[in-house]
Amino acid sequence: MEHVATPSWASLAYLASGVLFILALRGLSSPATSRTGNRFGMVGMAIAVGTTLVTHQIASLPEILGAIAIGGAIGWVTARKIAMTDMPQLVAAFHSLVGLAAVLVGWSAYLNPQAFGIAGADGVIEAQSRVEMGLGIAIGAITFSGSVIAFLKLAGKMSGAPIMLPGRHVLNLGTIVAILGLTAYFTQDQGLWVIAAVTALSFIIGFLLIIPIGGADMPVVVSMLNSYSGWAAAAMGFTLHNTAMIITGALVGSSGAILSYIMCKAMNRSFLSVIAGGFGAAPEAGGGEAREQRPWKRGSAEDAAFLLKEAESVIIIPGYGMAVAQAQHALREMGDQLKKAGVNVKYAIHPVAGRMPGHMNVLLAEANVPYDEVFELEDINSEFGQCDVAFIIGANDVVNPAAKTDKTSPIYGMPVFDVDKAKTIMFIKRSMGGVGYAGVDNDVFYMDQTMMLLADAKKMVEEIVKAIQH
Amino acid sequence: MDFISILSIFVMACFVGYYVVWSVTPALHTPLMAVTNAISSVIIVGALIAAAAAGSAQGASTSKWLGLLAVVLASVNIFGGFAVTARMLAMYKKKEKK
Numbered sequence: 136m137e138h139v140a141t142p143s144w145a146s147l148a149y150l151a152s153g154v155l156f157i158l159a160l161r162g163l164s165s166p167a168t169s170r171t172g173n174r175f176g177m178v179g180m181a182i183a184v185g186t187t188l189v190t191h192q193i194a195s196l197p198e199i200l201g202a203i204a205i206g207g208a209i210g211w212v213t214a215r216k217i218a219m220t221d222m223p224q225l226v227a228a229f230h231s232l233v234g235l236a237a238v239l240v241g242w243s244a245y246l247n248p249q250a251f252g253i254a255g256a257d258g259v260i261e262a263q264s265r266v267e268m269g270l271g272i273a274i275g276a277i278t279f280s281g282s283v284i285a286f287l288k289l290a291g292k293m294s295g296a297p298i299m300l301p302g303r304h305v306l307n308l309g310t311i312v313a314i315l316g317l318t319a320y321f322t323q324d325q326g327l328w329v330i331a332a333v334t335a336l337s338f339i340i341g342f343l344l345i346i347p348i349g350g351a352d353m354p355v356v357v358s359m360l361n362s363y364s365g366w367a368a369a370a371m372g373f374t375l376h377n378t379a380m381i382i383t384g385a386l387v388g389s390s391g392a393i394l395s396y397i398m399c400k401a402m403n404r405s406f407l408s409v410i411a412g413g414f415g416a417a418p419e420a421g422g423g424e425a426r427e428q429r430p431w432k433r434g435s436a437e438d439a440a441f442l443l444k445e446a447e448s449v450i451i452i453p454g455y456g457m458a459v460a461q462a463q464h465a466l467r468e469m470g471d472q473l474k475k476a477g478v479n480v481k482y483a484i485h486p487v488a489g490r491m492p493g494h495m496n497v498l499l500a501e502a503n504v505p506y507d508e509v510f511e512l513e514d515i516n517s518e519f520g521q522c523d524v525a526f527i528i529g530a531n532d533v534v535n536p537a538a539k540t541d542k543t544s545p546i547y548g549m550p551v552f553d554v555d556k557a558k559t560i561m562f563i564k565r566s567m568g569g570v571g572y573a574g575v576d577n578d579v580f581y582m583d584q585t586m587m588l589l590a591d592a593k594k595m596v597e598e599i600v601k602a603i604q605h
Numbered sequence: 606m607d608f609i610s611i612l613s614i615f616v617m618a619c620f621v622g623y624y625v626v627w628s629v630t631p632a633l634h635t636p637l638m639a640v641t642n643a644i645s646s647v648i649i650v651g652a653l654i655a656a657a658a659a660g661s662a663q664g665a666s667t668s669k670w671l672g673l674l675a676v677v678l679a680s681v682n683i684f685g686g687f688a689v690t691a692r693m694l695a696m697y698k699k700k701e702k703k
Contacts, residue, residue, distance in 0.1 A: 151651075156644045158623055163637050173636075173694060176644055177687050187650045193657040195669065202656065204671045206680025213681075214688035222635060222689075225674040229642045230688060232678045236648050239675035239684035243655030244672070245662030263608060289686075322607060361638050368645045369615060375654070376606050379647050382618040387641040389622030394634060486631060493634030497693055505700035511631055 141190060145251030147380065148186040166506055183379045219501045220393060220458045221492040223357060224289040230360045231282035234341075237275025237367035238334060239266050244374055245330055251375060262322040264374055271370030272330065273337040278363040280341030285356050287569045288345075289490055295350030303347060304411070310340045348409065350490075351532075354398045357491045362391025370411030401486035401512075403538075403548035430558050431567070434586035436595060439561055440602030442586075443469075446523035446559075449481040450515065452552055453490050453495050456529020456565075460592035463502040466528065469596050470504065472603045481518075482509040483552060485533035510548035516553055525557035527579075529592050531564075535577045544575055560585040563592050626633035636693045643686025 155175045162172015193199065217225050245268060248254030253264040260268070287293035300306065314336050321329045348356050369384025399406050443449060450471065457463060470480045484506060488495045499509055519525060527534055537544040538551045554560050560579060566589055567580070579585055588595050629637050655672025658665060 141633070150648070153618070156647075157625060159640055159644065160622075160625045160629065160637070163633045163640070165630060166633065166694070166699075168635065169694045169697070170691070173640060173687065174691075176640055180644065180647065180683055180687070184649050184653065187653045188657070190652060195656065195673075196651065198673055199653065199656050199676060199698070202676040203680045206677040206682075207684040208677050210683065210685025213689055214685040214692060219693075222639075222693075225685075225689065226635075226642060228636050228638075229682050232682050233642065233645050233648065236646070236652060236657055236675040236678040236682075239671045239678070240648055240655060243668040243671045243675070247655065247658055250658030250665070250668070251651075334681060357638070361641060364645045365641065368648045371648055371651050373611060373615070375651050375682065376611060377650055378611075378614055380650060381611060381615050382621075383644050383647045385615050385618030386622040387645040390626040390641045391620050392622065393626045394638070397631075410662045420633040439667070445633035467690035476655060484632075491635060495634060496632040497635045497696070500693070500696040500698070503696075503698065506697050507700050509632060562643055 141376075145186050145190045145274050148182055148383075149377055149379035152179035152183040152186075152379045155182070156379075156383050156386060160390065164230060165402050172469045179379075181347075202524070219497055220461060221290075222497060223288050223353065223494060226491060227286040227289055227357055227360065228356075229284060230364050231279050233273045233364040234278030234280075234282060234360075234367060235373055237364075238279060240270050240371055241272035241275060241374075242330075242334075245269055247258045260325055265321045265325065266318060267370055267373040269321045269330065269333050271367055271374060272334055273318065274363055274367040274370055276334055276337030276345070277341035278360055278367055279355075280338045281345045281363070282341075282360050283352065284342055284345040285360060288350065289357075291354060295353075296351040298346040300343070300347070303343065307340065310336055310343065314340065343481065344410070344441065347411075351487075352402075352404075352409050354487050354492055354494075355402075355406075358391050358394035358398055360391070362395060364389050365389070365391055367437055372587070398487055398492060401550060403546070403547050403550070429581045431581050431587055432585065434561065434588050436588070436598035437602045438586065439588055440599045440605075442559055442561075443473055443478065443524055443526070443599070444476050444479055444603055446473075448481070448518075448522045449473060449524045449526055450519065450522050450532060451480065451482045451526045451528065452530050452554070453482065453484065453491060453528050454530025454533065455494075456531075456592055458489055458494065458498055458529070460529065462593040462596050463498045463504075465596040465600065466506050467499070467502040467592050469603070470508075470599050472600055476603070480508065481515060483512065484509060485512050485530070485550075486553065488533060489528060512550060512552065519556040521552045522557045524559045524561060525552070525554040525562045526563075527554065528563045528596070531577055532575070534579055537575060537578060546575060552577060555582060558584060561588055562586070563588045563590070563595050565589065565591065609611040632697070633694075636690050639686055639693065643683055643690065646679040646682040646686065649676060649683065652676045652679055 159176030365387025373381025652675035
């Protein structure tokens with residue numbers, strides 16, 4: 136079978152699908168254009184798949200169509216059924232599939248190089264293709280096993296607490312060096328054992344890299360794995376000389392990298408310290424000894440309802456706790472009641488609220504909160520001085536003033552909401568015992584203007600709604 | 606295509622990605638992840654090539670089955686990724702003007 140003869144129209148078609156993918160991401164600059172963008176993405180994918188099928192002699196069309204139908208049906212049904220609160224683990228699961236697909240494609244290319252046009256009739260694979268193949272398989276395998284761990288942690292099937300192995304830094308570095316060394320050796324020896332060793336070690340390192348990372352750092356991990364899945368696709372694109380794969384891989388790779396950067400910055404942590412892991416492992420690490428009994432005020436739903444109704448402006452700060460309690464619909468109901476009473480209601484979202492970038496925005500959108508009532512940290516932070524009630528639901532570290540004042544605090548330097556400037560602070564929390572993921576105490580609990588509303592977030596908000604209606 | 610042309614496309618695409626992704630509004634970061642997930646399944650192109658090949662070479666049959674499995678995985682992602690993105694994006698609404 137003569138390969139290489141990719142007709143020039145096919146190259147143009149792959150380029151077109153690459154451009155359509157760029158437009159798909161471009162559309163996400165505003166919710167108004169995003170839906171069109173998503174359609175561009177689908178068209179781009181259809182073009183890429185169609186072009187491949189038309190330009191290759193297909194020996195097994197029924198099997199291929201069957202495979203697409205099976206996969207498509209699984210994907211479609213999952214996408215319809217998944218609850219919005221479960222989005223982080225769904226995305227992690229999808230990442231793992233991209234990674235595994237990259238490994239499989241790499242192995243197929245290794246086993247049947249002529250079909251991919253990367254080897255002569257003697258079956259010897261070109262040296263450059265071997266490196267690309269090795270890297271593609273390695274990144275794909277890391278993406279796969281890393282995403283599986285991330286999925287298990289996000290889905291609560293595995294403890295979110297960091298698991299620290301002794302000497303793990305040496306172990307990790309050694310494994311990475313071994314993978315790179317074997318990939319280099321692969322150019323000399325096309326033996327099966329080399330590529331098998333690269334695959335096995337990469338699966339292991341993906342696992343080792345993610346287990347020491349705690350639940351609070353999951354937004355970074357999910358973004359990072361997103362980036363890896365892109366680089367895996369790009370590496371395969373190099374092997375296949377396919378522009379659509381290269382453009383897409385580069386787009387996805389940079390997208391994930393930028394999201395990881397944004398998440399790290401929003402926590403004032405360096406990327407390396409996140410990768411090193413262990414954050415949130417030891418609750419006594421920060422401010423443990425400072426946790427003496429301090430006086431605080433407990434409020435009831437009725438008190439809260441009264442103050443909220445009398446307020447002129449209310450800013451609601453949702454956090455991961457809202458997602459856990461599924462309180463977003465009740466919260467929107469409360470917002471509606473308050474708006475009816477003439478209160479100005481806004482929502483403020485911290486970049487790291489929730490378990491993945493933009494998690495809270497999706498949940499509020501699901502509950503029909505208009506997106507022009509939802510604001511980012513830097514856009515709304517100056518408004519707390521004029522705000523009557525700061526209503527915190529399921530968030531903690533992102534409102535902790537220690538991030539601004541206490542240099543010894545593990546979250547020092549992290550940008551936080553200036554809720555302490557609001558006239559009244561309402562803090563919904565399950566109990567006084569728990570602390571945020573960072574394991575630090577929060578001065579906001581004990582401020583004069585703070586009212587602690589201790590209950591399940593959803594129940595509390597529902598009671599407040601009832602009390603407002605009376 | 607020689608390596609340098611491919612590398613050029615790759616480097617340019619990284620820059621395009623950089624600027625395009627910075628212009629994405631933070632409110633849509635979750636749909637961004639879902640859609641990047643869907644499009645990175647363009648790796649299905651490689652899977653299709655493997656699955657379509659007839660070759661009588663020694664590894665060809667194994668290669669074909671691995672390719673078919675990869676087609677299944679990538680299809681889960683393509684359909685699931687685009688569908689879940691569409692579902693999320695449909696929820697973002699503006700304030701109704703009364």
